[in-house]
Amino acid sequence: MTSSSEPFVRQELAPERRAPASTTGIIGFARTRLFNSPGNALLTIVGVLLLWWIIVPMLHFLLFDAVWQGSDRNACLAQNAGHPVGACWPFVQAKLSQFIYGFYPEPERWRVNLTFALAAILLLPLLIPRAPAKVTNAALLFVAFPFVAFFLLYGGGLRGFAVGWSADVLSNLIGSIGDAGAKLTSLGLGQQLPVAALLLKWLGDGIVIASTVALYLVFPLAWLQRQSLASGQPVWADLAVTALLVSLAVFFLSGGFRNGWRPLFTSLAIFAGIGIIIAVMGLDRGGLPVVDSRLWGGLLVTLVVSVTGIVASMPVGVALALGRRSSIPLVRIFSVAFIEFWRGVPLITVLFFATYMLPLFLPGNFTVDGLLRVLIGIALFAGAYNAEVIRGGLQAVPRGQSEAAQALGLSHAKTTGLIVMPQALRHVIPGLVNSFIALFKDTSLVSIVALFDLLGSLRASFADPVWATPTTLFTGFAFTGIIYFVFCFAMSRYSLFVERRLNVHRRS
Amino acid sequence: MATEARKPPSQFWARLRGILGGHAGWGGFAFQILFVAALAWVGYEIFANARANLQAQRIASGFGFLSQTAGFGVSQSLIPYSETDTYSRVFLVGLLNTLLVAVVGIIFATIIGFIVGIGRLSPNWLVARIAGGYVESVRNLPLLFQILFWYLAVLGALPGPRQSISLFDKFFLSNRGLVIPKPLGEGGLQVFLAAVAVAVIASIALRIYARRQLFKRGRIIVIWPYVIALIVGLPALAVLSAGAPVTFEIPQLKGFNFSGGLRIVPEFVALVVALSTYTAAFIAENVRAGIMSVQKGQMEAGASLGLSHGATLRLIVVPQAMRVILPPLTNQYLNLTKNSSLAVAIGYPDLFSVFAGTTLSQTGQAIEIIAITMGVYLLISLVTSAIMSFYGWRINRSLGT
Numbered sequence: 001m002t003s004s005s006e007p008f009v010r011q012e013l014a015p016e017r018r019a020p021a022s023t024t025g026i027i028g029f030a031r032t033r034l035f036n037s038p039g040n041a042l043l044t045i046v047g048v049l050l051l052w053w054i055i056v057p058m059l060h061f062l063l064f065d066a067v068w069q070g071s072d073r074n075a076c077l078a079q080n081a082g083h084p085v086g087a088c089w090p091f092v093q094a095k096l097s098q099f100i101y102g103f104y105p106e107p108e109r110w111r112v113n114l115t116f117a118l119a120a121i122l123l124l125p126l127l128i129p130r131a132p133a134k135v136t137n138a139a140l141l142f143v144a145f146p147f148v149a150f151f152l153l154y155g156g157g158l159r160g161f162a163v164g165w166s167a168d169v170l171s172n173l174i175g176s177i178g179d180a181g182a183k184l185t186s187l188g189l190g191q192q193l194p195v196a197a198l199l200l201k202w203l204g205d206g207i208v209i210a211s212t213v214a215l216y217l218v219f220p221l222a223w224l225q226r227q228s229l230a231s232g233q234p235v236w237a238d239l240a241v242t243a244l245l246v247s248l249a250v251f252f253l254s255g256g257f258r259n260g261w262r263p264l265f266t267s268l269a270i271f272a273g274i275g276i277i278i279a280v281m282g283l284d285r286g287g288l289p290v291v292d293s294r295l296w297g298g299l300l301v302t303l304v305v306s307v308t309g310i311v312a313s314m315p316v317g318v319a320l321a322l323g324r325r326s327s328i329p330l331v332r333i334f335s336v337a338f339i340e341f342w343r344g345v346p347l348i349t350v351l352f353f354a355t356y357m358l359p360l361f362l363p364g365n366f367t368v369d370g371l372l373r374v375l376i377g378i379a380l381f382a383g384a385y386n387a388e389v390i391r392g393g394l395q396a397v398p399r400g401q402s403e404a405a406q407a408l409g410l411s412h413a414k415t416t417g418l419i420v421m422p423q424a425l426r427h428v429i430p431g432l433v434n435s436f437i438a439l440f441k442d443t444s445l446v447s448i449v450a451l452f453d454l455l456g457s458l459r460a461s462f463a464d465p466v467w468a469t470p471t472t473l474f475t476g477f478a479f480t481g482i483i484y485f486v487f488c489f490a491m492s493r494y495s496l497f498v499e500r501r502l503n504v505h506r507r508s
Numbered sequence: 509m510a511t512e513a514r515k516p517p518s519q520f521w522a523r524l525r526g527i528l529g530g531h532a533g534w535g536g537f538a539f540q541i542l543f544v545a546a547l548a549w550v551g552y553e554i555f556a557n558a559r560a561n562l563q564a565q566r567i568a569s570g571f572g573f574l575s576q577t578a579g580f581g582v583s584q585s586l587i588p589y590s591e592t593d594t595y596s597r598v599f600l601v602g603l604l605n606t607l608l609v610a611v612v613g614i615i616f617a618t619i620i621g622f623i624v625g626i627g628r629l630s631p632n633w634l635v636a637r638i639a640g641g642y643v644e645s646v647r648n649l650p651l652l653f654q655i656l657f658w659y660l661a662v663l664g665a666l667p668g669p670r671q672s673i674s675l676f677d678k679f680f681l682s683n684r685g686l687v688i689p690k691p692l693g694e695g696g697l698q699v700f701l702a703a704v705a706v707a708v709i710a711s712i713a714l715r716i717y718a719r720r721q722l723f724k725r726g727r728i729i730v731i732w733p734y735v736i737a738l739i740v741g742l743p744a745l746a747v748l749s750a751g752a753p754v755t756f757e758i759p760q761l762k763g764f765n766f767s768g769g770l771r772i773v774p775e776f777v778a779l780v781v782a783l784s785t786y787t788a789a790f791i792a793e794n795v796r797a798g799i800m801s802v803q804k805g806q807m808e809a810g811a812s813l814g815l816s817h818g819a820t821l822r823l824i825v826v827p828q829a830m831r832v833i834l835p836p837l838t839n840q841y842l843n844l845t846k847n848s849s850l851a852v853a854i855g856y857p858d859l860f861s862v863f864a865g866t867t868l869s870q871t872g873q874a875i876e877i878i879a880i881t882m883g884v885y886l887l888i889s890l891v892t893s894a895i896m897s898f899y900g901w902r903i904n905r906s907l908g909t
Contacts, residue, residue, distance in 0.1 A: 033633035040632045047634040180549060327531040330540045334547070344889035345882045346846035352864055353882070356874035360561045361554040412532070441650035448853055455653055462660070473661040481649055488648035
């Protein structure tokens with residue numbers, strides 16, 4: 001009885017239990033993540049074997065068995081090297097300039113290098129979130145740089161400036177509209193139905209009269225163009241007149257004497273910058289010698305096509321995304337049809353469209369460069385894809401934002417431009433980068449329409465009998481594969497980085 | 509006495525304004541008119557230019573060329589085709605080849621994609637890393653690069669027919685393609701096919717019946733033994749009673765090439781391998797996202813209801829994951845179909861290659877041919893996306909959102 005009422009107190013130590021299996025360190029890691037069940041152990045073994053079979057031959061091919069020096073195929077043959085031959089790197093060395101520049105003339109290649117360097121200098125600060133002056137930087141990269149790059153890579157100079165161009169374009173456009181009006185009138189004369197004939201005649205006459213009036217309105221521009229041509233320095237005269245006109249317009253539109261000074265100075269500074277570029281590159285004196293785009297090739301074409309596609313597809317995408325959300329019925333229908341059309345067809349049909357059909361649609365005396373045609377096709381194609389990405393971003397902006405902006409009295413354009421679009425674009429940066437990666441990869445398709453981009457140059461280099469060895473193909477693919485991989489992988493990592501940065505406030 | 513309710517003010521003009529110009533009102537209407545006028549003008553210019561250019565280059569127009577003789581051979585055709593057939597026959601051959609590549613590629617891409625996607629979520633560290641490495645390396649290389657790699661480098665490096673790699677002396681892989689035994693239909697084929705069809709229909713009927721019983725009376729009927737018995741038994745019975753359905757013609761090496769057997773051209777092999785591995789990387793990401801979208805609590809809830817692990821996966825996790833996976837999966841199938849047009853780079857006779865490639869260069873009728881080709885791809889995409897939006901609508905309706 002006593003024993004049951006007394007509390008039980010243990011007298012001796014309990015035997016030591018074995019320490020639990022370690023879950024830290026390499027052993028613990030292997031136990032929990034690699035061999036925690038028979039099935040997993042089997043998978044691990046299979047995985048190790050797989051890696052062994054992939055990585056060891058790959059290292060042998062790329063490094064250990066590779067031939068590093070030589071001047072032709074003999075160096076890369078097994079009987080001359082004395083061991084099984086892996087990659088034939090002399091082949092890449094010999095073809096490197098072709099892979100990067102294509103057939104760009106040797107003495108002019110500094111222009112390509114300078115363009116690459118400029119792009120890198122402008123791009124890097126834009127990618128670093130802490131670097132200052134994002135807006136100026138972006139404007140330089142996306143607006144100023146394309147023009148500089150064009151004159152650097154292609155060459156040639158200017159014969160006029162904005163006043164001259166707008167005079168030319170407007171008078172041509174108005175002339176063409178007048179022609180259409182005259183055609184309508186003559187069509188009306190041949191009609192049997194009196195009502196239709198009358199309507200067509202009225203419509204045609206109206207268009208003709210309107211175009212005549214418009215021609216008189218354009219007359220001052222044409223006069224200015226003639227004056228600047230007569231002055232002996234057409235580019236500079238035209239630039240000065242344009243700068244004056246545009247700066248005055250900016251000055252008065254943004255508040256005149258009260259608060260228009262700052263925009264005035266900005267505008268003058270921009271024109272001064274344009275003037276400096278023209279002077280430095282000698283655009284008024286004919287510029288650099290022209291290098292026809294048929295001579296371009298390799299990485300140059302890949303980068304030109306993808307960067308132009310990226311820059312040109314953005315405005316197209318924004319316009320289509322806004323059009324698709326517009327409440328104006330025909331604009332919406334047109335945008336939907338346009339987007340669905342381009343998204344529904346493969347890119348290669350778009351390239352064929354641009355190469356074979358576009359020349360038929362343009363006036364006979366008007367030839368478009370082969371590269372430019374492809375660029376137009378790619379810009380429209382990528383624009384349609386971007387439009388869907390941007391539309392997703394627009395949908396993610398809460399309705400209250402635009403309603404608040406309207407309540408503050410902002411117009412529709414200002415609501416979109418200042419409130420909705422910036423937020424939407426912020427949301428979709430990762431999506432846009434993804435579509436840019438897709439675009440970068442898709443530029444390889446231009447090799448099918450006879451442009452020698454990186455992949456096209458690679459394929460062309462295989463035809464060289466001087467370097468025909470059993471491993472040449474693999475070497476070439478390894479080299480280009482690494483280039484493509486580096487570009488795409490860097491872009492995708494950067495997109496992840498931006499995504500994480502943007503979502504800082506949402507992270508739990 | 510109650511006064512009569514006032515009629516609402518006339519909405520006619522406001523309504524009309526809304527219909528014609530949306531929120532922008534009459535301004536929007538005017539904008540539309542200008543927009544249409546500009547489009548009409550561009551259209552007119554294009555039409556006039558095209559007519560003038562075609563006349564200047566003496567290119568015929570219209571679809572008459574479809575009934576002309578094509579006069580070129582095609583290396584692979586699912587339907588009988590000879591050089592004397594018309595361009596419309598060529599179109600059909602190309603379309604069938606495109607569909608063949610698409611279907612075979614989709615099957616392989618789905619299998620690889622699901623394996624890799626599940627592998628990326630595996631608790632096994634090494635397997636997850638290997639799957640991740642596969643996805644990253646395949647996704648970051650252009651598809652055309654991969655197609656050319658498989659075609660030029662890998663298949664090009666294969667030995668000739670005499671030294672071909674053989675499996676059981678029945679399958680031969682060489683630089684002339686993959687040669688496999690060719691199935692030849694025998695007398696018992698029809699009976700066999702009929703037996704298979706009956707078995708499948710009976711199994712489906714059985715499943716429908718079991719589902720009904722489950723939902724109406726709560727009775728669980730185990731049907732899988734019957735289904736297996738049906739699917740295996742009926743065809744086996746047919747073979748026993750009517751004889752073998754097919755015999756195989758084994759390829760023989762004669763001289764420098766194979767005779768007999770079914771030859772799969774190397775272009776097809778390269779295209780299918782490249783397309784399915786490439787698309788599989790994207791499908792793997794969709795699968796991973798789909799599985800990760802199902803919350804952990806769902807699994808735990810299933811377990812607490814007393815469902816087994818398999819039943820929880822089958823009845824709770826997979827249906828929810830599939831809802832997320834299916835739309836992007838269809839998108840990937842569409843991409844694969846569109847990407848199959850890259851066959852033109854290696855000369856596999858798909859729709860694009862024989863029609864927009866060879867036929868275009870022979871007839872020069874760019875407008876008609878590119879329009880037809882684009883139209884076919886567009887039709888495939890639009891039909892698929894229509895089906896998908898119907899599916900999404902049904903899902904939304906069933907969820908009541």
